[in-house]
Structures are given as structure tokens and as C-alpha cells.
Amino acid sequence: MKAFIFDLDGVIVFTDKFHYQAWKKMADELGIYFDETINNRLRGVSRAESLEIILEKYEGEPLSGEIKAQMMEQKNRTYRELLATMTPDDVTEEVRETLKRLRERGHKLAIGSSSKNAGFILDKVGLTDAFDAVSDGNNITRSKPDPEVFVKAGEFLGVNPKECIVVEDAYAGIDAAKAAGMASVGIGDASGYEKADYRIETFGELLDIG
Ligand code: BG6
Ligand code: MG
Numbered sequence: 001m002k003a004f005i006f007d008l009d010g011v012i013v014f015t016d017k018f019h020y021q022a023w024k025k026m027a028d029e030l031g032i033y034f035d036e037t038i039n040n041r042l043r044g045v046s047r048a049e050s051l052e053i054i055l056e057k058y059e060g061e062p063l064s065g066e067i068k069a070q071m072m073e074q075k076n077r078t079y080r081e082l083l084a085t086m087t088p089d090d091v092t093e094e095v096r097e098t099l100k101r102l103r104e105r106g107h108k109l110a111i112g113s114s115s116k117n118a119g120f121i122l123d124k125v126g127l128t129d130a131f132d133a134v135s136d137g138n139n140i141t142r143s144k145p146d147p148e149v150f151v152k153a154g155e156f157l158g159v160n161p162k163e164c165i166v167v168e169d170a171y172a173g174i175d176a177a178k179a180a181g182m183a184s185v186g187i188g189d190a191s192g193y194e195k196a197d198y199r200i201e202t203f204g205e206l207l208d209i210g
Contacts, residue, residue, distance in 0.1 A: 001107065001163055001164065001165045001183065001209075002107065002108060002157075002159045002160075002163040002164070003107060003108040003109070003110060003154065003157050003159040003163060003164045003165070004102055004107055004108075004109050004110070004164075004165055004166075004167060004206070005109075005110045005111070005112040005135075005150055005153045005154070005164055005165070005166045005167070005177075005182070006109070006110070006111055006112065006131075006166075006167045007044070007111075007112060007113055007166070007167060007168045007169060007170065007173050008111050008113035008115060008118050008121060008122075008136075009043075009044075009113065009115060009169075010043060010169035010170065010188050010189065011167055011168065011169050011187060011188065011203075012091065012095055012111075012125075012127065013086070013090055013091060013121060013125060014090075015083065015121065016039070016043070018079055018082040018083060019039065019042060019050075019079060020036065020039045021078070021082060022075045022076070022078035022079035022082060023039065023042070023050070023054060023075055025075075025078050026054075026071055026074055026075045026078070027054060027057075030058070030060075030071075032054060032055070032057050032058050033057045034054055034057065038053065038054065038057070040189075041053050042054075043169065043170040043172070043189065044114055044143070044144045044168075044169075044170030044171075044172040044173045044176075045114065045143060045144070045172065046114050046137065046143035047072050047075070047076065047116070047137070048068075048072065049143060051068060051071060051072055051075075076116075076117075079117070080117065080120065083117060083120060083121055083124060084124065086121065086124040086125055087124065087125065088125050088126040090124075090125050091125045091126070091127060092203070094202065094203050094204050095203050096127075096130075097204075098203050098204050098206055098207060099127075099130050100130075101207060102206065102207070103130075108132045108133075108157045108159060109130065109131050109132055110131055110132060110133040110134065110135060110153040110154075110156060110157050111131050111133070111134045111135065111136060111153070112135050112136075112149045112150045112152075112153040112166060112173075113134075113135075113136045113137065113149065114136070114137050114140070114143045114144055114149060115136055115137050116136065116137035116138050117137075118134055118136035118137070118138075119134060119136070119138075122134070132156075132157055133153060133156035133157050134156075135149050135150070135152040135153035135156055136149070137149075139152055140152065143172075144170065144172040144173050144175070144176040145172040145173075145175035145176045145179060146176060146179070147176050147177070147179035147180035147181075147182075149176065150164070150166055150176055150177055150180040150182055151180050154180070154182070161180050161181040161182050162181060162182075164180075164182040164183070165182060165183040165184065165185060165197075165209070166180070166182050166183070166184045166185070167184075167185045167187060167206065168184060168185070168186060168187070168190050168196075169186075169187055169188035169189045169190050170189065170190060171189075171190055171193050171195075173190065174186055174190050174193050174195050174196045175195065178195065183197045183198075184196045184197050184198070185197065185198040185199070185200055185206065185209060186198070186199045186200070187199075187200050187201075187203065
């Protein structure tokens with residue numbers, strides 16, 4: 001494989017808890033029921049689609065597009081305050097070392113994330129220079145399981161989809177990789193997903209795949 005394309009949240013860093021806290025604050029203020037099980041459904045899903053999932057429990061008057069935009073803004077403000085507390089210690093030595101070794105072997109590395117905060121997160125944890133390209137929520141119009149984010153990552157790297165392998169923790173991300181014509185590795189939540197070409201428990205196992 002010429003290139004590895006990594007999802008960010010749940011693969012390189014663990015920001016699920018911050019998404020949860022930020023959405024929970026918004027939901028509590030509006031009296032909307034929200035729990036960890038609902039939060040798990042937001043994995044790999046865009047901010048706007050996440051809000052729609054949360055609003056399945058909303059029983060009030062219909063909300064205008066403007067109000068929904070304000071809700072997303074509020075959630076993102078809280079989320080970014082939490083992200084701002086991240087430091088390089090939030091990336092394990094195993095992740096850092098594996099990325100370095102893959103690069104030394106000549107693989108190109110990219111991020112393929114639905115998040116519009118990917119650049120901010122990479123900066124906070126000191127990984128901006130670890131990747132050759134970043135494809136994220138800012139350069140796509142459709143989120144996973146649509147393949148767009150990975151297709152763009154391949155294009156940014158100048159590598160054919162057949163020579164890209166995607167590393168993902170979300171089922172929607174594995175489906176997106178397949179739709180892009182790329183191989184996939186399931187880790188974390190997706191380590192048991194039968195549609196993944198490879199399934200791993202630890203990040204370092206990527207060195208046995210490349
Ligand atoms: C994905 C997360 O990486 O990014 C989703 O798994 C999140 O839970 C999505 O909704 C969008 O993130 P952001 O940072 O643009 O709100
Ligand atoms: Mg993820």
C-alpha cells in the first residue's frame with residue numbers, strides 16, 4: 001500500500017468524551033434527553049447530522065434552520081474549549097512511533113476526518129507535521145459513509161484509491177472506504193466489523209499490514 005488514510009477521532013485521538021460533554025450541555029439546557037448510547041451513533045457523522053440524531057428526542061415546536069445553526073455553534077464553542085485543553089500527551093507513544101515508522105518505510109500518510117476541527121486538534125497534539133495531507137469536514141459536502149472524504153485524501157496525496165488503506169473506528173467509515181475502492185482496517189469500535197479487510201486491537205499492529 002502506498003498510502004495510509006487515518007480517521008482522527010477514535011483512531012489517533014480520543015475526542016468522543018468532548019463531543020459527548022459538549023452535546024450534553026446543549027441538550028440539557030434545552031431539556032432534550034441525551035446519553036452515551038446516542039453519542040455512539042454520532043461517530044463519524046457530521047455536526048449537522050449529529051444534531052438531527054439528537055433532535056429525535058426533541059418534542060417541542062419545529063426548529064428553524066437558524067436556530068439549528070445556533071445550536072451547532074454553541075456545541076462547537078463548548079467542544080473547542082475542551083479541545084483547547086489537549087496537549088501532545090493526548091497522543092500515545094505507540095501512535096506517534098507507528099506513524100513515524102510507516103513514513104520511514106515510504107508510505108504517505110493522510111487524515112480523512114468528518115471534523116471541521118481536525119486542523120485545530122492536530123495542532124494541539126503536535127501532529128500537524130506527521131501527515132502529508134489533511135482531508136476533513138472543511139473540504140467535503142457529504143459525510144461518511146459517502147466516500148468523498150477519502151477520495152479527496154487520495155487525490156491530495158496523488159495516490160490511486162487501490163493503493164490506499166483507510167484506518168477507521170466507525171462502521172460508517174469502513175463503509176466509506178469500501179465505497180471509495182480502498183482497503184480498510186477496523187480498530188476500536190470497528191475492530192469487530194466484518195466488512196473491514198483487516199481488524200486490529202492495537203495501533204502498532206498497522207506495522208504488520210503496510
Ligand atoms: C467526526 C466525529 O470525526 O467529526 C463525529 O466522529 C463528529 O462525532 C464529526 O460529529 C464532526 O465534527 P466537528 O468537529 O466538525 O463538529
Ligand atoms: Mg472516528
